[in-house]
Amino acid sequence: MPILEVDRLEKHYPLHSGLLGSLVGARRFVHAVNGVSFALDEGANMGLAGESGCGKTTTAKLILRLLTPTGGAIRFAGADIAALQGPGLLAYRRQAQFVFQNPYEALNPRFTILRAMLEPLIVHGIGASATDRVLRVAEALQQVHLDPPEAFFMKYPHQLSGGQLQRVVIARALLVGPSLLVADEPVSMLDVSVRAGVLNLMRDLTRRRGLTTLYISHDLALIRYMCTTTAVMYLGTICEIGPTAEIIEHPKHPYTQALVAAVPDPDPARAAPAVEITEGMPTPLHLPPGCPFADRCPKVMEVCRRIRPQLQPVEGVQVACHLYGEAH
Amino acid sequence: MKRLAFILSRLAQTLLVLLVVATILFLIFRLMPGNPLVAYLDPTFTEEMARSLRRQFGLDKPLYVQYLVFLQNAVRGEFGNSFFTREPVAQVIWNVLPNTLALTLAALVLAYAAGIVAGAALAARRGTRLEHWGIPAVLATRAAPEFWVGMLALAIFSFSLNWFPFGGATSPGSIYRSIWAQLFSLDFLHHLALPALTLALYLQGLPTLLMRNSMLEVMDEDFITFCRMRGLPERTIILRHAARNALLPVVTAFALGIGYSIGGNVIIETVFSWPGLGRTLVRAVAAKDYPVAQAAFLMIAVVMIAMNFLADLLYGVLDPRVSDERR
């Protein structure tokens, strides 16, 4: 049974247009996440790719219960997490942890590293004594190669570099012994020369502990390096999902094709064939009844504007596109 | 269309605030210790007379009826008669309102014109001696009590040098054909000068400091750097790009500043015996003349909230981002 099941997940935000607007106008909604489904087996990892505004970060925050869904369900080990309250929620928070995009902001500027690391132990009541907790923190810091740990204890976040901070964030997430780790653009704020170190560290630690991992990134190259499965999101829906290698080498959905073609390659010899689509994703405000990508799609058909395509198996992956459907 | 919606929503908000302020006022005057009639009722009045008076003022009805009557009267501008002079309250208020508006607007215009120029100058002279001592000097004008500055001004310019009158808005015995004739008479302006300058001296601190901070901030913005990179003349950069953007927060402050200044009028008008709303309020409260006090207070609130609303609209015109804002 999969450990994490996301089932037709939806998150709609009401759009505020002032006191008067809400009285006269019909309420409008931003459809940030609009029917996302996927499942992760224990120990599996998946990359969630897409441009900014496609709903990938919202999906992550829904899974972590930082937001509550407006539709659909998220089941962790079979239980719906939307209903969790109090001790149940606390228990779930021990299971699901997050690595933030911006390590400079993920640590409270007024807490020392030690204090920040002790916080989850205090909240969850982990550790028999103060000394025991400090020892756990020291061990966790060592695991992310911050050695010797006590050299970092009394430091404030602004005294560390981005790479070191992200290691602290990872160590803190692992401190409570989670089984699910979600990482939102874990290296995009870091200098290029230290990115590889953090990526390798995350790969080693999650594999060794058998963690279920969800990486969220706009960078397909990073996802290829880190993940065996990939889902591509567009305007709040998954348009293609399957084994990473297949998706990147033989993208099926026109959007995936455009996305893959747009990635510049460090090797000038391997220029990818360009795929023409119009610039800029629309805001998820007026969702067309048909395929969300129809307006920008170079291969758009009449049916695309009427019927929203569902994910269906095509050559080892799942694609939501009418090009691969039965005749309409 | 968007702009109209913006204006309407601001208007709705403004009216709501006004309603709440009026309600608070009503409650204060009805629920505070001491019935509004206590001051009016003489101990020699008989119980019978007191009851008939209560009926006359509507105080025998339930509170919500009194409230509705109050609102209705407020909208119509009916506030009854003064307890003491027996004049209709509306008359009292209308007589002094032009004086207050003249004083406030004169002072505000002076203060903001001077403040914006001074603030821009302070920003341009960043790091110089002018800035080093100029800012504490401006702070001193904000810290000095208005009434004390007014007292000094009176003692020096009126009592000692005899340049200006000791107080009031017109010389005793002056008669004018219309209110406009009065407002633009030399005599009136002579009376206005000292209080308006005193008030302006106090008010200029806020726009001066804000304009300076705002200019400094804008001058560090990327789009100003980009103007420099394009080699635009410094004058154009400062006047057309920096100052226009820097003015935005000053306009917001103008809105809030009006609040403080109208409130502050209470003080200035008292010092200079200026026959305005503020002095009327102070005297009415001191004399427990509740109908006048209530009306004067409400009028001050109306003027203040209305000016806030106008400043809001002005901001919407100056900054194209505001009326489009979606949140």
Added chain:
Amino acid sequence: MSDAERTLALPPRWAQATATWRDALQTLVVVARRDRFALAGLIIYLVFLVMALLAPALAPYDPLALNYLPDGEVAANLPPSTRHLLGTTNLGRDIFSQLLYGARAALVVGFVAALGVVILGTIVGLVAGYYGGWVDGLLMRAADVAFGIPFLPMAIVLVAFLGPSIWNVVLVMVLLLWRDTGRIIRAQVLSLRERSYVEAARVLGAGHARTMFIHIAPNVLPLSFLYGSLAIGWAILTEASISFLGFGDPDVISWGFMLQDAYNSQALARQAFHWFVPPGVFIMLAVMAGFFISRGYEELLFPRLRRR
């Protein structure tokens, strides 16, 4: 060295939460060192504090007592002399002694009102900014209304109804002035809430109260402190204004009361500058001290405004 030994070698402060108060005081020292005006502000407050505490010992006369000349006449309207450093009032009271006692009213009103304003404003701002939604809407509409009330007129009306006492003056200020601090703190909390560390606190299991008071509050307290030092000035100024208008506490000698006394006793016409100049200067100094300290603090918090 074993892990346990290493732990024990740590400084004893290791488990301390955050040193907000120590930070605030340390920052104050830093501010005073960097900025001569801020240092001047601190010194002004210290001098006033000494004046207020030692007023009975320092004052040569009872500030409310009528003094008589050796010939039995009331010592009214005397110019400054060695007997009466700043002369006497029209009723023969010693102005210098009144000035010393006035520091008491100023400091009590200033500090108590500022503390109240900042505590109320900070809590409102924290709660509104953190919870958002209807809680925020309600609190911010309340702030709008507070901004829609003309401050000084309302203060006069309330004090007139509640009775002329120094504590009513303080109460009125707290009721009306929390709005500025509240709005600023809310804006700050809104921006902090977007920072990942607040979300991190939630993901790590902290509840709402813990997130608000342990994780967010230390980050807005410097701002509260800044507004607090400004509020001291406003409160002193407001108390003076209310006293000047004649709604002050008749049993408490304040600088505003002295000015009212002078104004109503034709001191202006008599050119008795020795009577009405000193109290005004003292009010100004007290208010400026607050401005200077907050400005030094502001430059430290928002380096963009730094003069260099």
Added chain:
Amino acid sequence: MALLDVSSLSVEYQSLYGPVHAVRGASLSVSAGRALGLVGESGCGKTTLARALIGVLPRGARVTGGAVRVDGTDLLRLPPEAVNEYRWRRIAIVPQAAMDSLDPVQRVGDQMVETMVLRGGLTRDGARARARELFRLVGLEPERLRLFPHELSGGMKQRAVIALALALRPQLVIADEPVTALDVIVQHQVLRTLRDLRQALDLSLLLITHDISVVAHLCDDVAVMYAGRIVESGPVAEVFARPRHPYTMGLRNAFPSLRDSQEHLVPIEGYPPDLASPPRGCAFAERCPFAVPRCWDEDPDLTPFGDGLSAACHRAHEAAMLRDHAAEAFERMARDKTPVAPPEAK
């Protein structure tokens, strides 16, 4: 002769903790019609360098040495009004924060017209016509000239700023991280617009970026910057295929590639040095697995190696051998956190 020739440029700025040496004797040149990519990590001084070229440094920063020659004239020696002859007419810049580079309260078109009237001597009508033409050139509908900046999307703002940069027909455009804030697909399209413009207008381009792939995509030459200096430069294909500086070698292994499934990333251990107190020797020595004692004492100069290639490394002559060991050596250094013993040099 090179269109732009920067030699030994140094820039420092005042911080609270004393002077920071942001650019420390950087040299590079751009020939007419060529595109040079300047790559480096954040904080390496590439943006400061660009701002020194256009002559608008941040407050507190000043040029402390070197020369910036355009067609042989040293801009740093010219009086300010003479510099304006070059600024925007010969060299224009698309700044790093292009998103925030337009005045928020003025229409985009007015800002373009203003520049052309005040700096290019055009009439208002002439400027308006040219603005429409420029907008079409960068792929924007001319109707959008009437909009305010906040009404444009990120990609459109970027294009508008590019159009503004082309307003006075410059020969060289400096583009500082022109696509960093944009989404992948928009990024791709803006880059293509830049490439098309370069061909159509015979522009020279100085492209500043942290992303090696973008350089590979768009540029003829590349200069690699580290800690305020250029450590290696030359034709793109040559430098990436056969890097001579260990930093470039390290970077090559530190990026994931989309089209390579079997790779293993190797980080460069450590962090760039603090430029408030730059090291005496080679700034990269601390992170370099091949550092020899000389590297710690003596800062190597940028030395030409023929074919337009230059590198600043004491061991550049052994580059071929070092390259073979690079992945392994960086890996070992990352694991052991100490410089590995350098392979014996003969």
